[in-house]
Each structure stands twice: as structure tokens, then as C-alpha cells.
Amino acid sequence: MKKLVEQITSREDDFAAWYTDVVKKAGLIDYSSAKGFVVLRPYAYAIWENIQSIADKMFKDTGHENVYMPLIIPESLLQKEKDHVVGFAPEVAWITHGGTEELSERFCIRPTSETLFCEHYSHVVQSWRDLPKLYNQWCSVVRWEKTTRPFLRSREFLWQEGHTIHATSQEAQDEALRMLDIYTNLAEEYLAMPVVRGRKTEGEKFAGAVSTYTMECMMHDGKALQSGTTHFFGDGFSKAFDIQFTDKENKLSYPFQTSWGFSTRLIGGIIMTHGDDSGLVLPPAVAPIQVIVIPIAQHKPGVLEKCREVCEKLKNAGIRARIDDSDYSPGWKFAEYEMKGVPVRLELGPRDIEAEQCVLAKRTGGKATAPINGVTDAAADVLKDVQAELLASARQNLKNRSSQAFCLDEMVQIAKTKGGFITTMWCGGGGCENTVKEATDGVKSRCLPFDQSPIADVCAVCGERADRVLVWGYQY
Amino acid sequence: MKKLVEQITSREDDFAAWYTDVVKKAGLIDYSSAKGFVVLRPYAYAIWENIQSIADKMFKDTGHENVYMPLIIPESLLQKEKDHVVGFAPEVAWITHGGTEELSERFCIRPTSETLFCEHYSHVVQSWRDLPKLYNQWCSVVRWEKTTRPFLRSREFLWQEGHTIHATSQEAQDEALRMLDIYTNLAEEYLAMPVVRGRKTEGEKFAGAVSTYTMECMMHDGKALQSGTTHFFGDGFSKAFDIQFTDKENKLSYPFQTSWGFSTRLIGGIIMTHGDDSGLVLPPAVAPIQVIVIPIAQHKPGVLEKCREVCEKLKNAGIRARIDDSDYSPGWKFAEYEMKGVPVRLELGPRDIEAEQCVLAKRTGGKATAPINGVTDAAADVLKDVQAELLASARQNLKNRSSQAFCLDEMVQIAKTKGGFITTMWCGGGGCENTVKEATDGVKSRCLPFDQSPIADVCAVCGERADRVLVWGYQY
Numbered sequence: 029m030k031k032l033v034e035q036i037t038s039r040e041d042d043f044a045a046w047y048t049d050v051v052k053k054a055g056l057i058d059y060s061s062a063k064g065f066v067v068l069r070p071y072a073y074a075i076w077e078n079i080q081s082i083a084d085k086m087f088k089d090t091g092h093e094n095v096y097m098p099l100i101i102p103e104s105l106l107q108k109e110k111d112h113v114v115g116f117a118p119e120v121a122w123i124t125h126g127g128t129e130e131l132s133e134r135f136c137i138r139p140t141s142e143t144l145f146c147e148h149y150s151h152v153v154q155s156w157r158d159l160p161k162l163y164n165q166w167c168s169v170v171r172w173e174k175t176t177r178p179f180l181r182s183r184e185f186l187w188q189e190g191h192t193i194h195a196t197s198q199e200a201q202d203e204a205l206r207m208l209d210i211y212t213n214l215a216e217e218y219l220a221m222p223v224v225r226g227r228k229t230e231g232e233k234f235a236g237a238v239s240t241y242t243m244e245c246m247m248h249d250g251k252a253l254q255s256g257t258t259h260f261f262g263d264g265f266s267k268a269f270d271i272q273f274t275d276k277e278n279k280l281s282y283p284f285q286t287s288w289g290f291s292t293r294l295i296g297g298i299i300m301t302h303g304d305d306s307g308l309v310l311p312p313a314v315a316p317i318q319v320i321v322i323p324i325a326q327h328k329p330g331v332l333e334k335c336r337e338v339c340e341k342l343k344n345a346g347i348r349a350r351i352d353d354s355d356y357s358p359g360w361k362f363a364e365y366e367m368k369g370v371p372v373r374l375e376l377g378p379r380d381i382e383a384e385q386c387v388l389a390k391r392t393g394g395k396a397t398a399p400i401n402g403v404t405d406a407a408a409d410v411l412k413d414v415q416a417e418l419l420a421s422a423r424q425n426l427k428n429r430s431s432q433a434f435c436l437d438e439m440v441q442i443a444k445t446k447g448g449f450i451t452t453m454w455c456g457g458g459g460c461e462n463t464v465k466e467a468t469d470g471v472k473s474r475c476l477p478f479d480q481s482p483i484a485d486v487c488a489v490c491g492e493r494a495d496r497v498l499v500w501g502y503q504y
Numbered sequence: 505m506k507k508l509v510e511q512i513t514s515r516e517d518d519f520a521a522w523y524t525d526v527v528k529k530a531g532l533i534d535y536s537s538a539k540g541f542v543v544l545r546p547y548a549y550a551i552w553e554n555i556q557s558i559a560d561k562m563f564k565d566t567g568h569e570n571v572y573m574p575l576i577i578p579e580s581l582l583q584k585e586k587d588h589v590v591g592f593a594p595e596v597a598w599i600t601h602g603g604t605e606e607l608s609e610r611f612c613i614r615p616t617s618e619t620l621f622c623e624h625y626s627h628v629v630q631s632w633r634d635l636p637k638l639y640n641q642w643c644s645v646v647r648w649e650k651t652t653r654p655f656l657r658s659r660e661f662l663w664q665e666g667h668t669i670h671a672t673s674q675e676a677q678d679e680a681l682r683m684l685d686i687y688t689n690l691a692e693e694y695l696a697m698p699v700v701r702g703r704k705t706e707g708e709k710f711a712g713a714v715s716t717y718t719m720e721c722m723m724h725d726g727k728a729l730q731s732g733t734t735h736f737f738g739d740g741f742s743k744a745f746d747i748q749f750t751d752k753e754n755k756l757s758y759p760f761q762t763s764w765g766f767s768t769r770l771i772g773g774i775i776m777t778h779g780d781d782s783g784l785v786l787p788p789a790v791a792p793i794q795v796i797v798i799p800i801a802q803h804k805p806g807v808l809e810k811c812r813e814v815c816e817k818l819k820n821a822g823i824r825a826r827i828d829d830s831d832y833s834p835g836w837k838f839a840e841y842e843m844k845g846v847p848v849r850l851e852l853g854p855r856d857i858e859a860e861q862c863v864l865a866k867r868t869g870g871k872a873t874a875p876i877n878g879v880t881d882a883a884a885d886v887l888k889d890v891q892a893e894l895l896a897s898a899r900q901n902l903k904n905r906s907s908q909a910f911c912l913d914e915m916v917q918i919a920k921t922k923g924g925f926i927t928t929m930w931c932g933g934g935g936c937e938n939t940v941k942e943a944t945d946g947v948k949s950r951c952l953p954f955d956q957s958p959i960a961d962v963c964a965v966c967g968e969r970a971d972r973v974l975v976w977g978y979q980y
Binding site: 058060061062065066067068069070073074076077093094095096097098099100101102105117118119120121122123124125126127128135137144147148151152163167168170172183184186 | 598
């Protein structure tokens with residue numbers, strides 16, 4: 029098959045350069061003059077809108093309400109919860125002046141909004157009748173990272189942050205796990221990104237959390253991407269912010285909290301899970317254009333009309349279809365939409381019209397003809413196929429990239445060759461996490477997976493007795 | 505009729521205190537510890553989401569695409585367009601530190617994003633093929649205002665900012681007027697806020713614009729609210745940012761730009777247009793709850809079941825209905841949803857069930873029974889009535905608050921008594937605008953209305969020959 033797409037670095041030659049080529053050439057981002065702050069161009073923002081609309085519905089269907097908290101946090105408020113401030117203060121942006129005036133107290137731009145939600149809870153939670161509050165907000169946050177990469181690690185990113193507060197510890201713990209389930213559903217069913225799920229170790233959990241749950245995805249190059257986390261806070265934040273409520277027995281109690289978030293990082297995950305040497309490959313569920321209609325010999329009478337008619341038909345059936353009737357050549361268009369990862373290309377020329385059919389070509393490979401008469405059903409089926417193929421091939425990569433190891437040497441050996449997820453037994457010591465990180469130049473624990481069936485009885489790192497299963501890997 | 509709502513200040517006694525009571529007691533906002541930064545609570549945010557979804561569809565239907573630009577602007581970038589920096593620099597928030605490090609260049613938080621769009625255009629606009637770009641973004645902006653009030657003037661607010669760039673001046677001018685039409689449609693048909701439209705004077709236009717168009721609404725207290733503006737920039741920004749494109753004749757040309765925005769200020773406008781001494785009154789088109797179902801004698805067998813059934817019926821018909829089956833009394837609930845401005849209350853008790861009917865009470869006054877059988881049609885009709893009544897009564901207020909004046913004394917007299925919009929002839933001099941402002945303690949020109957039919961031939965202020973019609977008023 030002829031290579032139609034303009035040259036991008038090959039994935040195998042240099043994965044990082046391939047990634048940068050794709051985000052630029054598929055028209056996803058533009059760099060601004062502020063390092064780590066990128067422009068999300070229409071194509072990237074449309075992917076984000078699709079993710080938002082799927083997730084927002086899931087959140088609302090489970091009783092969550094959207095709110096909007098201030099962009100900035102007074103320094104004194106950020107400092108109220110001790111672990112939290114230690115975790116975030118080193119990477120926040122500080123506002124010191126309003127107009128020409130120096131401010132009497134500094135404000136940071138929110139790196140996350142726990143402290144703001146806590147301040148608000150302290151105003152609106154008085155009685156058991158006020159609980160639970162199930163809140164979410166869509167916004168951007170700022171973290172002053174040293175090294176930055178579009179979508180994966182940037183100084184500003186878009187995300188959603190859920191924040192909930194409950195009367196009982198059990199209810200809050202359930203919420204943290206329920207939201208992880210919702211994230212998993214989003215990742216697997218819509219983004220075609222299979223996940224490994226579990227709890228973070230003490231060393232890797234969120235600043236201020238009792239437990240952090242995570243879903244970890246496997247990228248094409250064997251590195252893990254932490255793709256969504258949910259946190260159970262216990263009553264620590266409530267105590268730090270003096271949030272109390274009168275329970276049904278008329279006693280004052282501290283409520284229990286959670287928070288949970290995913291971000292535009294997911295777009296980076298989509299690129300690195302599904303992309304190939306011809307560019308982006310988008311799962312139909314979130315693709316801004318699901319079917320691109322490309323007229324063949326469009327100067328011939330009747331071709332454009334028929335193409336437009338077919339495109340309208342698809343749109344009316346709820347398919348995100350678009351026609352490219354520009355005066356570029358069909359070859360140029362094939363390459364363009366291949367680069368942009370459009371799941372299905374519909375070709376339609378004079379001979380097709382005569383035969384009352386069109387060609388449906390999948391971005392994942394393969395093409396077939398479909399009767400123009402039944403084109404919407406055919407297109408819907410092909411889109412379903414592409415969605416399923418992407419998930420299957422990502423599952424296969426996850427499987428190929430999953431190993432077990434029983435000693436440190438073996439861990440190093442696997443990390444340095446095939447990478448991926450490495451499952452071992454673990455004694456529970458943070459020292460062993462450090463040992464692995466040093467020996468492998470960066471492998472960290474990903475999570476204690478929910479399936480804790482032991483594969484041995486000693487820690488792969490120190491050889492001490494161990495009853496915990498831990499998954500490790502290089503990370504983005 | 506019994507006053508059911510907990511005490512709020514009366515509108516006539518103290519409009520400002522009434523406003524503050526309503527925003528707090530209807531659960532729209534909470535104050536944060538950062539002055540001028542408020543929490544948009546679920547009820548306010550849901551109104552904003554409804555406005556967003558209406559406007560976003562209008563923007564997309566007219567070919568606009570959403571993007572996301574960085575939150576921050578390097579100081580050197582802000583300074584590139586001279587008028588623009590003079591207008592905005594005095595009221596921006598400055599970031600000077602990232603983590604513990606002092607930055608080599610300061611960044612401001614975007615007060616508006618023209619400079620960021622221009623930087624991006626300079627990267628992506630090279631040929632006439634790249635034009636037009638029709639962009640919009642939903643985001644928050646920061647302006648360090650001295651005096652602040654929720655929704656009306658705050659240091660942070662949510663808005664949309666449209667930014668477009670075109671090959672010709674005519675196309676850009678048309679765009680600025682087309683978007684004003686879309687804003688007008690939003691205001692009148694959905695928010696039930698009638699507008700006066702026109703062009704801003706030189707003294708009142710946007711910093712950097714050639715022309716600013718505005719829609720001005722009339723609040724219940726006789727003050728105007730600038731509710732949405734669109735700007736035609738000519739090629740000034742393109743020249744300042746060195747944006748050029750190769751036109752069809754292969755010549756280098758400067759493109760022409762527009763921008764346009766409305767904000768959460770519209771929520772303030774809704775409150776001050778429609779609210780009354782019992783609290784908020786929401787236009788059905790943007791009300792988060794359109795119909796509140798309130799069970800009467802809900803402990804009686806069958807009542808809750810029937811209420812839930814009716815509520816589901818309404819929801820399935822696309823009506824935003826909710827049931828309040830809490831153990832508060834019906835009286836408490838009546839007051840609560842009256843305060844919250846829910847357009848229609850549906851009452852349903854044992855006697856209604858027997859008669860196979862329910863009561864539909866309008867927030868604007870009046871109630872009627874409807875057969876349970878045909879409840880969705882009846883509710884939809886009543887919602888349409890409320891929407892129409894709100895627009896009609898706002899139109900009446902606008903009419904009552906509109907005057908003509910022919911000399912300064914008359915202007916002062918009208919301003920100090922009934923306020924509202926004052927139409928006069930005007931010589932075109934900024935000096936006369938200053939004279940009026942001083943003589944009236946704040947009346948400013950609102951706009952040169954599109955209808956320029958003269959009402960006299962001399963300026964009402966200085967008595968010189970005048971052929972311009974100008975509308976004046978106190979403003980929020």
C-alpha cells in the first residue's frame with residue numbers, strides 16, 4: 029500500500045520525535061511563547077469536548093453537580109493542610125501584583141482545588157441534611173513543571189476535578205471506587221485504552237490522601253501512563269479546615285471527603301496507544317470527524333451532489349461526517365485524513381455512483397464497498413469495527429507488555445528490554461521502591477492491583493517475606 | 505396571597521441589598537476569601553451551562569470552532585498593540601514566581617486573549633486558503649477591579665470570547681454585526697431580555713478596536729447593563745503582530761480581525777431584569793429546573809408514586825422537571841422554589857389524583873389545573889407562557905424607562921428621577937460626554953443606536969449642530 033502521508037519520524041526510530049511530529053502535523057496543538065502553555069487547536073479541543081460530554085453525562089447520571097471555584101488560592105489557605113502544601117507549593121505559580129499594586133498576600137493559581145472546596149464546604153455543610161455534596165468542575169490548572177510535553181506534562185492543563193463530602197467514611201471510600209469504575213468505563217469503552225487498576229503505594233499517593241486509586245494504561249513504547257486517579261481523604265481535610273456537621277443523633281462530626289480527576293493527558297494517551305507511522309488514529313467514540321467523505325473525480329457531473337447527499341445522510345443518522353470538497357487532489361486528502369486519524373474514509377466517484385455503491389476504508393486497514401442505499405448502517409458498523417479493533421490491539425499490546433519478575437535482576441532485565449508492566453511480590457517497604465528506581469533508571473511502582481493473588485512469597489527486591497502484589501513500570 | 509418566601513430586602517427599598525440577598529439566598533454564589541472571586545454554586549453554574557449550550561450551538565451552526573488558548577500572557581506580548589495594553593495593563597494580575605523561582609519575565613493572567621490569538625494566527629495564517637479562521641473559546645478571565653459585585657463586576661468571570669480573522673475588511677465587519685445578531689437572539693428569545701443595539705462612541709469602545717457594537721439591556725432599577733459586545737479591529741492587530749497572508753493575486757496582505765464576548769454577567773442581568781420581592785425569576789429557556797413537582801400530603805398512599813410518575817413523564821418529554829420528596833412541608837417547598845425562581849410549580853395531592861388532574865402554578869402569577877393525562881403538553885404550554893410573559897414585561901419596563909431629551913437640564917432631570925435610556929441628538933464630541941457624566945453623577949453614552957432617525961438638529965448638551973442620535977444611561 030502506497031505511503032500517502034507526509035514524512036513523520038517512525039515510531040520505532042524515535043518514539044518521542046514521532047509523538048511531537050504527530051501532535052504538530054495532525055493540527056492538534058501550537059506552541060505559545062510561554063513554555064509549557066500550548067494552544068489547543070480546534071481538532072484537539074473537539075476531541076476534548078467529546079471526552080467531556082461522555083464523562084459529564086456519566087457524572088450527572090450518578091448525581092454529581094458542576095460548580096466553578098475561584099482560579100486563585102490565597103497562600104494562607106493553601107497552607108492549611110500540611111501534606112497538601114508540601115506536595116504542591118514547590119510547583120505553583122504565584123501572583124504578587126494586581127495592576128500596579130503589590131498585594132498584601134500572595135495568591136497561587138490553583139494546582140488543584142481541594143483547599144477551595146474545603147473553604148466552601150465550611151460555609152455550606154452544617155447538618156446531615158447537607159450531605160453528601162457531589163461536586164465536579166471543568167477547568168484548567170497550573171503546575172510549574174520543569175520539563176514539559178504537550179498533553180503529557182504541561183504547565184497548564186485542562187481537566188475535571190470531582191470533589192465530594194460524605195457523612196461516613198464508608199460512603200466516601202465507595203465514592204472513590206465508584207468513580208474509578210466510571211473512569212475505567214470511559215477509558216476502555218470510549219478511548220479503547222485498557223487499564224490496570226489498583227491502589228497507589230504510600231510513596232506514590234496524592235498529597236493529603238489516605239488512599240489513591242489509579243488506572244494505568246500501557247503506551248505503544250512500553251511506558252505506563254497514569255490516566256486517572258481517585259482519592260479517599262478520610263476526615264483529614266475536614267479537620268484541617270474545621271468542617272463539622274450535626275449528625276442525626278445531634279452530635280458534631282467531621283465529614284469524609286474524596287477527589288478525583290482526569291485531564292487532557294488522556295489525549296496524549298490516545299495518541300501513544302493507537303497512533304502509527306502514518307499519524308494519529310482516533311477511536312470513533314471521540315473522533316471529531318468519524319467519516320470523511322472524499323469525492324473522486326469531483327469535476328465530473330453529479331459527483332459532488334451525490335457526495336453531499338451521502339454526507340447529509342450520515343449526519344442525519346448521528347454520525348460525525350464531513351465532506352472535503354476542496355480542490356486538493358484525492359491523494360492529498362487521503363494523506364491528510366490518515367494523518368488526522370479519521371476512523372473511516374468514504375470514497376465516492378462516477379463509477380461508484382453508477383454501481384450505486386461507495387467505498388468505506390478503515391484507518392486501521394482494509395476497505396469494502398457498501399450500497400449507497402444502506403450507507404448509514406454500513407458506516408455505523410464499520411465505525412463499531414474500528415472501535416473494537418483498536419481496543420483489541422491495545423489489549424494485545426498490554427498483554428505483550430506484561431511480565432512477572434521474581435528478583436531485582438530480572439526486573440532490570442525486563443525493564444531495559446521490553447519495558448511494560450512488571451508484576452512482582454513486594455514487602456511493602458519504600459526502600460525497595462527506591463532500589464528499583466535506581467537500578468532501572470526510573471521504574472516506579474504503578475499500583476497494588478485489585479487482584480492480589482500472590483505469585484510468590486518473597487519480595488522480588490529484598491527477598492523478605494511479602495504478601496503484596498505490586499505492578500511496576502516506566503512512566504510518562 | 506400569603507408571602508411564603510423568607511424575608512429578603514424589598515426591591516424598592518434598596519435594590520443593591522435586594523440583589524445581594526437574592527444571589528445568596530437562591531443559592532447562586534458563595535464568597536471565597538479572595539475578594540472578587542466567587543464560587544458559582546450548582547444552581548448558578550447550571551444556568552451558565554444552559555446559556556453555554558444554546559450559544560455554543562449558535563456559534564457552531566455559523567461555522568465557528570472552539571479552541572483553548574493559554575491562561576497567561578508574557579508581558580512583552582501584551583505590549584505589542586499600543587491601545588490594547590493601555591486599556592488592560594492597569595487591571596491585570598501579574599505572575600512573578602514559578603514555584604520558588606523568580607521568573608525572568610512577568611506573565612499576566614489573560615484579561616482577554618486578543619494578543620494570544622494574534623500570536624497563534626501569525627503561526628497558522630499564511631495563505632488566503634487559511635482564511636477565515638472563526639474561533640471561540642470558553643474560559644475565565646481576570647481583571648483586578650477595585651469594586652466588585654457577584655456576576656456584575658468581579659475579578660474573575662467566565663465568558664466566551666470569539667476571535668476571527670478574515671481576508672477582507674467587509675467580511676470582518678459583517679462578522680462583527682452577525683455575532684451581535686446572534687447575541688441579540690440569545691438575549692431576547694432565551695433570556696427574555698430585550699436590547700437596545702448600536703455602536704459605541706470613540707470614548708467607550710474596546711481598547712484596540714475600530715468599532716465596538718453593543719447590546720444594552722435595561723434593569724428593573726433603571727440602570728443599563730452592557731450585555732454583550734462585538735468588535736471590528738480593522739487590520740490594526742495584524743499590523744502590530746505582523747500577520748500577513750498571500751492573497752489570490754499572490755500579494756502579501758494584512759488580514760482583518762474581530763472579537764466578541766459575553767459573560768456570566770448575563771446571569772446578573774437575568775436577576776435584575778426578572779427578579780421580584782420573592783426572589784429569583786428564571787426564564788424557562790435557561791432555568792435548571794423548569795417544573796418542580798411538589799407532593800401534597802405525601803404521606804397519603806399513592807401520592808409519591810403518582811408524583812414520581814408525572815415527573816418522569818415530564819422528563820421524558822424533554823422538560824427539566826424535578827420532584828422534591830423531602831420531608832419539608834409543602835409550604836416550605838413553595839417558598840424555596842419561589843426564591844429559586846423555578847418557572848412552574850406542579851402541585852399534586854390525593855384530591856387531585858382522584859380528579860385525575862394536577863395544579864400548575866406560574867412563578868409569574870396565576871395557576872390552573874391540567875389533566876394528568878395531558879400534563880406534558882400543558883406544562884410545555886405554561887412554560888411558553890412564562891417565557892413570553894417575562895419578555896413582555898421586560899419590554900414594558902424598557903419602554904417605560906425610555907425617554908427623549910433635548911437639553912442638558914432635561915437629561916439631568918430624567919436621569920435623577922426615572923433613569924433608564926435617554927435618547928438625544930449629539931454633536932459627536934467627547935467633551936459633551938464628559939459634561940453629561942459630571943452633571944448626572946455617572947450617566948454615560950450607551951451607544952449610537954442603529955436607528956439614527958434624528959429627533960432634533962442640535963446636540964442636547966452643547967447646542968451645536970448635530971446629526972447623530974445617542975442613547976445614554978447609568979450603567980452597571
